[in-house]
Amino acid sequence: MKTRDKLLAAAADALAAEGVSAISGRSIAARAGVNQALVFYHFESVADLLAAAVRWSVDESVADYRRRLADVSTLSELLALGDTLQAVERDRGNVAQMAQVMAGAQQEPRLAEAARYAIDAWAAEVEAVIARVLETSPLGGLLDAAGAARAVTAAFIGLQLYEGVDPAGARSATDALRVLGVVAETVDGLGPVATRALRARVRRKVTRAGRA
Amino acid sequence: MKTRDKLLAAAADALAAEGVSAISGRSIAARAGVNQALVFYHFESVADLLAAAVRWSVDESVADYRRRLADVSTLSELLALGDTLQAVERDRGNVAQMAQVMAGAQQEPRLAEAARYAIDAWAAEVEAVIARVLETSPLGGLLDAAGAARAVTAAFIGLQLYEGVDPAGARSATDALRVLGVVAETVDGLGPVATRALRARVRRKVTRAGRA
DNA sequence: GTCTATACATAGATAGAC
DNA sequence: GTCTATCTATGTATAGAC
Incomplete structure (x- = not known):
């Protein structure tokens, strides 16, 4: 493994383990087992290294899930995979x-740009699946797949922060979301008559809200 | 305004404006217009000051909303107020x-404790409202109000972070959530027959999932 | 309670030998 | 590419005068 890659991996690890407020070029180098000065040989600055590490690690994990997400076409499958x-x-x-x-x-x-890149990468995958699932759903045509994918991604991040602060509370939150998932699944599985009725009602309300 | 309070207010401001990674006792003191050494006279450490500032400012804003939340008893009202x-x-x-x-x-x-305090304070208010709304909802008895309140709070935080990184994306996410709110409202407004049917179906699925 | 001054640690970053 | 050494800035925290 090349030094540059060691630094990228160590930076990604350090972000999760130490947090941005405690991280430093020195701590990353120590974690990578390389000399501190090499951070600035291989990267412009610590922020630059962090940004590169984010891109590197998000590319890896997204690729890991691409195939599995591609197989999903129903809401139940999506919830289970999620x-x-x-x-x-x-x-x-x-x-x-x-x-x-x-x-x-x-x-x-620099970090903002990297964060945008990461969210876009995840959201793009999730969006494709959601769009597919929405085709047969009462919400098709009402709910924007791109927005929904971004909302899910952002919510995950909030929940993760919460988990670091209060694991029990975070679990109760996740459980609640799981119940809502089941509700969505149930509504999703309504017959075509109920579906059409629901869709009409929602559309009416959304239009009204949009005008306000 | 006493120096201690100036520091608390400045710390709260600085958190939002500079972020934890950039914040320092010096920057807080400068923002408060007081001498840097006073941070350590009035507080044990910077972390201690930050923790106190969080409690102080969350107490203020929660109290601000307590009355308004107390008036809410339907999902539509809750969504509007939210x-x-x-x-x-x-x-x-x-x-x-x-x-x-x-x-x-x-x-x-120290910050973890303060964060727990803050989330608990918000979630307690939201939970009371959700519990009230759930009474007349198809989800009553299925969805845990405490968990739901925590999920909402955590999601807000994730969305806020996202907004700092990609305002347009965050807006699309919020719009999607708004549509889901309308859907929930619609499902919530179903007649008693449909409600009973939905509840029974969901309960069956949740039980099955719980056994798995 | 507030100020100046300062000790001390650690950070980012660079120069120059190897 | 990698190392040692070092400059410089900034941060936490304290001592002691006012």
């Missing part, structure tokens, strides 16, 4: 890493 | 502040 995806990515520290990057990004343009 | 609450708190920087605290809390026990 459940395991959330657990796996959380354990890998990828969600925590994203949360830290986004927190740091509020002031560091 | 909309304005989100906008107002965001503009005040309170959500950004929370997001930063939670990011920093992953490594700083």
Whole structure:
């Protein structure tokens, strides 16, 4: 493994483990087992290294899920996969890493760009699936797949931060969301008559709200 | 205004404006217009000051909303109030502040405690309202109000972080959530027959999932 | 309670030998 | 590409005068 890659991997790890507020070029180098000065040989600055690490690690994990997401075409399948995806990515520290990057990004343009890249990468995958699922759903034509994908991604990040602060509370939150998923699934499985009625009602309300 | 209060206010501001990674005792003191050494006279450490600032500012904003939340008893009212609450708190920087605290809390026990306090304070208010709304809802008895309140709070925080990184994307996410709110409202307004049917179906699925 | 001054640690970043 | 050494800035925290 080349030094540059060691640094990228170490930076990704350090983000999840130490958080943006505690991270430093020195701590990353130590974690990578390389000399501190090499950070500035291989990258312009610490922020630059962090940004590169985010892109690198998001590319990896998204690619990992691309195939599995491609197989999903129903809401039940999506919810099930989302459940395991959330657990796996959380354990890998990828969600925590994203949360830290986004927190740091509020002031560091380089990190903001990397965060945007990461969310776009995840959201693009999720969006494709949601769009497919929406085709047969009462919500088809009402709910914007791109927006929904982004909402899901952002919510994951909020939940991850919450988990670091109050694991029990976060679990209760996740359980509640799971119930809502089942409700959505049920509504989704209504017959064509109920579906049409629901869709008409919602459309009426949304239009009214849009005018206000 | 006493120096201690100036520091608390400045710390709260600084959290939203600078973020945990950039904040320092010096920057807070400068913002408060007081001498840097006073941070350590009035507080044990910077982390201690930040934690106190979070409690102080969350107490203020929650009290502000307590009365208005107490008036809410239907889902439509809740969604409407949630909309304005989100906008107002965001503009005040309170959500950004929370997001930063939670990011920093992953490594700083003092901040974690303060973050827990803040979320509990918000969630307690929201929970009471949700419980009231759930009474007449198809979801009554199925959805845990405490968990739902925490999920909403966490999602707000994730969305706030996202907004700092990609305002347009965050808007599309919020719009999608708004549509889902309308859907929930519609489902909520179904007749008693449909309600009973939906509840039975969901309960069956939840039980099955719980056994798995 | 507030100020100046300062000790001390750690950070980002660079120069120059190897 | 990698190392040692080092400059410089900034941060936390304290001592002691006012």
